[in-house]
Amino acid sequence: MIEMQGVQMVYPNGVSALNGIDVSISQGEFVYVVGPSGAGKSTFVSLIYREEKPTDGSIIINGVHLRKLKERKIPYLRRDIGVVYQDFKLLPRLTVYENLAFALEVIEENPKNIKKRVMDVLDLVKLKHKARQIPDELSGGEQQRVSIARAIINNPKIVIADEPTGNLDPETSWEIMQIFEEINNRGTTVIMATHSRDIVNAIRKRVIAFEDGTIVRDEDRGEYGYEI
Numbered sequence: 001m002i003e004m005q006g007v008q009m010v011y012p013n014g015v016s017a018l019n020g021i022d023v024s025i026s027q028g029e030f031v032y033v034v035g036p037s038g039a040g041k042s043t044f045v046s047l048i049y050r051e052e053k054p055t056d057g058s059i060i061i062n063g064v065h066l067r068k069l070k071e072r073k074i075p076y077l078r079r080d081i082g083v084v085y086q087d088f089k090l091l092p093r094l095t096v097y098e099n100l101a102f103a104l105e106v107i108e109e110n111p112k113n114i115k116k117r118v119m120d121v122l123d124l125v126k127l128k129h130k131a132r133q134i135p136d137e138l139s140g141g142e143q144q145r146v147s148i149a150r151a152i153i154n155n156p157k158i159v160i161a162d163e164p165t166g167n168l169d170p171e172t173s174w175e176i177m178q179i180f181e182e183i184n185n186r187g188t189t190v191i192m193a194t195h196s197r198d199i200v201n202a203i204r205k206r207v208i209a210f211e212d213g214t215i216v217r218d219e220d221r222g223e224y225g226y227e228i
C-alpha cells in the first residue's frame with residue numbers, strides 16, 4: 001500500500017517538481033504514470049523508493065511513514081521495492097547469474113537456496129540459458145529482462161519501473177510488458193512511468209497523469225491521452 005498526502009517536492013536548486021500530491025495505491029495494482037517531459041513522473045517514483053525526500057507532506061509505504069524512517073532503516077524499505085530503470089544499470093563485469101546473486105539480500109542463505117532463487121527468476125524472464133554471459137553479450141531486451149529479474153529477486157511487494165521500454169524496439173517492449181503483467185498477476189504492485197502511448201492504450205490499467213507537478217487525471221483502465 002502506497003499513500004501520499006500533500007506531497008511537495010522542491011529540489012535544492014529551487015525547481016518545484018511536485019505540488020500537493022494526494023494518491024493511494026493498493027497492493028496488487030498496476031499503475032501507469034504518464035505526462036509530458038518534466039511533469040514530475042520520475043520524481044514521484046523516486047519518492048516511493050526513498051531516493052528523494054519530499055519537502056512537505058506524508059508518504060506511507062507498506063505501513064512505514066517515510067518521514068520517520070531513519071537512514072539506516074532505508075535498506076529494509078528497499079527490500080520490499082524492486083526498481084527497473086530505462087538503462088538497465090547492470091554491473092558490466094559480472095555475469096547474469098552474478099548480477100542476480102549479488103542483488104539477493106543474503107541472510108544466512110545457503111548457496112543452494114541462492115542458486116535456486118536466481119534460477120527461478122531467470123526462468124520467469126526466460127533467460128536461464130544466458131546465466132553465464134555478461135551484460136554486453138546480451139541484446140537490450142535481454143538486459144532489461146535481467147534487470148527485471150534483479151528487481152524481483154527479493155520477492156518485493158512493489159516494483160517500480162521508470163521508462164522500462166524507453167530504449168527498446170516495439171516488439172521487445174511487448175515482451176517486457178508480458179513479464180510485468182506476469183509479475184503483477186502474482187500479486188506484486190507495479191508502478192510504471194512511461195511515454196509509450198501504444199502500450200498504455202493497448203494494455204489497459206490505472207493511469208495517473210501528471211502535469212506541472214500535479215495529478216491532473218487518475219482513471220482505471222485509462223488512456224495515455226497525450227500527443228507526445
Ligand SMILES: Nc1ncnc2c1ncn2[C@@H]1O[C@H](COP(=O)(O)OP(=O)(O)OP(=O)(O)O)[C@@H](O)[C@H]1O
Nearest residue numbers: 011013015016017036037038039040041042043044
Ligand atoms: N535532481 C534534480 N535537481 C533539480 N531539478 C530536478 C531534478 N530532477 C528533476 N528535476 C526537475 O523537476 C521537474 C520534474 O522532473 P521529472 O524528472 O520528475 O519529470 P518527468 O516527468 O519524469 O520527465 P521525463 O519524462 O522527461 O523523464 C523538472 O522540471 C526537472 O527539471
